[in-house]
Amino acid sequence: MIMKLFHPYRILSRSLVLLVAFLFMSFTTDKVNVVAPAKGQTIMIALLLDTSNSMDGLIDQAKSQLWKIVNEVAAAKSEDGKQPHIKIALYEYGNDGLSSNEGFIRQVSSLTEDLDVISEKLFSLSTNGGSEFCGQVIKTSLNQLAWSASNADLKMIFIAGNEPFTMGNVSYELACGAAKQKGVLVNTIYCGDFNEGIALSWKRGAELTGGAFMSIEQNNKTVYVPTPYDEQIAALNDRLNATYVYYGASGEYKKEQQILQDKNAASYGLANIAERSFCKSSHAYKNSSWDLVDAAKDNEKVITETKSDDLPTEMRTMSIEQRKAYIKQKSEERTKIQVEIQFLNKKRQEYIYKSTPQSSNDKMLDASMMKAIREQGSAKNLKWEKGC
Secondary structure, eight states: OHHHHHHHHHHHHHHHHHHHHHHHHHHHHHHHHOOOOOOOOEEEEEEEEEOSGGGHHHHHHHHHHHHHHHHHHHTOBOTTSOOOEEEEEEEEESOTTSOGGGTSEEEEEEEESOHHHHHHHHHTOOOOOOOOOHHHHHHHHHHHSOOOOOTTSEEEEEEEESSOTTOSSSOHHHHHHHHHHHTEEEEEEEESOHHHHHHTTHHHHHHTTTOOEEEEOTTOOOOOOOOTTHHHHHHHHHHHHTTOOBOSTTHHHHHHHHHHHHHHHHTTOHHHHHHHHHHHTSTTOOOTTTBHHHHHHHOTHHHHHSOGGGSOGGGTTOOHHHHHHHHHHHHHHHHHHHHHHHHHHHHHHHHHHHHSOSOOOTTSHHHHHHHHHHHHHHTTTOBOOTTO
16 A cells, blocks of 8 residues: 555656756757857968068068058958958067077067057067078977967968078978978068079978968068048048047057057058058957957956046046946947948049059069968968959
């Protein structure tokens, strides 16, 4: 009788156990099958510039063409239409002012998404005699930089100079072999005659990694095409700057650097500030480390958690809700201005296309780099719209 009485409860217990087991199996199966959101591709570029005495022209081209090159990279899209992250590093080598113990090599900037840092450091470079050790600077950049391990990412070194590629105690062949193992393409830019670059092993260095060999005339000046849209874009850039709201210990300094890099770009004329302004209207120009508008897109808590003393004067007495409303307003203003810049830049590019001969000067730094970026990017399934 007792057995019969408890029998239904045993059945119920068994059912509960089975139900719990089923739920547990379902939960764990779901957990196993969850796929983490794709991070998206990254384009990593290390620019290794010879800063010996004869390279003033090369450095001038790099300064004057930085934003055009960045805009080319930023125009890339992956197969799913997403825009890759962009990180750039900068090295100088072959300068007598650098330490001989380090092979006359200096990391000017590690891989960074902060494009103002790259501009700031680039404009600080000066030339001064020296020995150019190509193998050693390639090896140094491979060891020091945080290169991605993902095969989907585009990882590139661009090394420019005019001395034999074989100079120094570090074998360029071993350095390029190490680059290939990391999936880093070494692109060599010889500043001088194409055939001379081949004779001095610059072409061989590129071939070892599947990179491109190019030669440029480093003393050629960048030619700008003035357009009716340059002044309008420059005026919009000033309005765009007003939407940046600094925060943190270094925020005010970074805000000042933004203005300074505008001035550096403008030193090459309105056409160049138009190139920089267009970059500032794109996804490539992101300043989450010091700008509240960008930072809030990643984590809105930064608006509430930032101490009053680390905010601009006009925000220090605001309530939390007032802060949020202020940042929202600035964000909306920025988006509107960016759209206007992009619209005018499209007209600007059409004007340039119609006003200039279509025989591109491939003997300049920007043209050489842009060609290599497109060709090597296509192997990573990156695409550029026609006309970009």
